[in-house]
Amino acid sequence: MSRFFKLLFNELMKIFVRKTTWVMYGILTVIVIAGIILTITTDQIETEYSDNWREELKQENENLAEENAEMKRGSEESGIDFGVTYFEEQINKNNYYLENDIKPLNYGAWQHVLDNAGLVSLISLFTIIIGSGIVSSEFRWGTIKLLLIRPVSRTMILASKFVAVLLFALFTLIFLWIVSFISGAIVFGFEGFNPSIVLQKAEGLVYVPLVGEVLTEYGYNLVNLVMMTTFAFMISTIFRNSSIAIGLGIFLMMGGNMVVQIFSEYDWAKFILFANTNLRQYETGNVWIDGMTLGFSITMLIIYFVVFIVLSWVFFNKRDVAGQ
Amino acid sequence: MSQIALELKDVKKTISKKEIIKGLSFNVKQGEVYGFIGPNGAGKTTTIRMIVGLMKLSDGDIKVLGKSIQSDYSEAAKNIGAIVENPELYPFMSGWKNLIHFANMYEGISKDRIREVVKLVGLEKVINDKVKKYSLGMRQRLGIAQAILHKPSVLILDEPTNGLDPAGIREIRQYIKDLAVKENVAVIISSHLLSEIELICDRIGIIKHGELISERSVNDQDDSKSEETKQKVLLDVEQVDHAEGILKELEIPVNREGGQLFVELTRQEVPGIVKQLVNKDIAIYTVATTKVTLEDEFLELTGGNVIE
């Protein structure tokens, strides 16, 4: 087992010694900070509630209702129906606080982390890039010839590479949490160790612990990350070319939902990977294709994952390493 | 008693229906330096790739210290160190990190051992620089360093002196000989530099179109020339025309190349001829037997290289 950790160490060393990796971390930091600046300057979020919070909430609701009415007018004129708007949802939440006599949380570090969950797609992008290069680069550099002549099975080398990619994603995720949390705490304040907030769920408005919500929100986003990274990893192992893998990986990550929409009339659409990567659909009850269940989606995800891994393994193990 | 370190038994390789290696067999003993030569496209690199496990065999078997690379890969691979074609290392890492990386793929290689190897190949000063800043010769040395880190019993070098300066070539040559003699390592060298091969190897195998067409010892070469066989003898004399005439009178076929004469003589004939020339007042500067160079022999054996 210690052998495997040494291989893993090697792979992580090769990832983190390179400048491109640190550029990724730089981009992530810049985006988080830009987000904060945007939030402050546009004053989108009511960050402070004083002891007089009931009055403040009512005032906020009036403002929101006004904006909502304006928006409704706009949508009638343009003929586009926005459905339940962000404003209405916010008004409902505020009413929930008032009815249940709960003082709403001041915006702070935890909520900032939650709001940055969308950045997981950026981490997915980075991880796809790393995962696409980890095997094919060895071929490009010619170092594969020095890698595969050691008393270590190819299976072990491939496994260490795959795990290293997942660890990269995990480290980047933790980095995002830390940066979001610290910057949030400095700029907006700290909500306490186990704060709760009101959220819109399938069953209506609920008052839930924020930490749990952070974990589920990120968890849902991670499904797509893992699946697309594994896919890109497979493509790069089969074709030994990172450009194809990055291209396909990013295209499918962005366009996956569209693929499902195009084929959504057909019954077999539910077998498409992307119909199953959004597990949140079962929580909100807004299931894309009738007849799909959480169990079905998880089974499909596991099947796809295993197929990707097995194909990578077969191609990596069976192929001769001939000259370029 | 030197044991067989590397054994190839009827090795065949077919790539896309074309048989590239057609039943290759040879052994390399411990402590022996084996030269593996052949024209372009003969199958040297393909054979080496099979020995180190980069390519699978189509037929036959390869054993390292008796362990088959097919059924006991990890045990066999432990005892192999290699550079396959150019030593391509990670350009974005330092030489040191590169060595740490490869040391991690074995059990129990200490930092001291790595330092020792760095010293051996003379890279102490630049070992913390990034490999992309290295010259070809420095990379070659680092390539050798990674190949010997784990003290392999079989060392395989494809063009090991490629890109080295004369001092470097001599150093590496000496080092390879030391490895063979002192540490009993079997070294297989593939090279195009035939004079180089001749200087360093104990035995030579010549491969053409995927078959071993000749195999022999380098040192045996002189012994095999027995007393009766004719050798090419060079005569460097003052009065070339005169001497040529005398030799023709003696009915000895003579070749004139530049200002020198070449005759085919057996060993016993040489003193008599010299005496005759001296008696005729010919001033002789040099009498030397010229070895048939490996190059001549190589070209003779392999013919013109027609790439199949």
Ligand SMILES: Nc1ncnc2c1ncn2[C@@H]1O[C@H](COP(=O)(O)OP(=O)(O)OP(=O)(O)O)[C@@H](O)[C@H]1O
């Ligand atoms: N991947 C491959 N697919 C098909 N044929 C190949 C492949 N690799 C090598 N060959 C063929 O195998 C033969 C032997 O090639 P190899 O590289 O082993 O020769 P070599 O002796 O190393 O030559 P050189 O002296 O030029 O390095 C050549 O005819 C080559 O065309």
Ligand SMILES: [Mg+2]
């Ligand atoms: Mg070659």
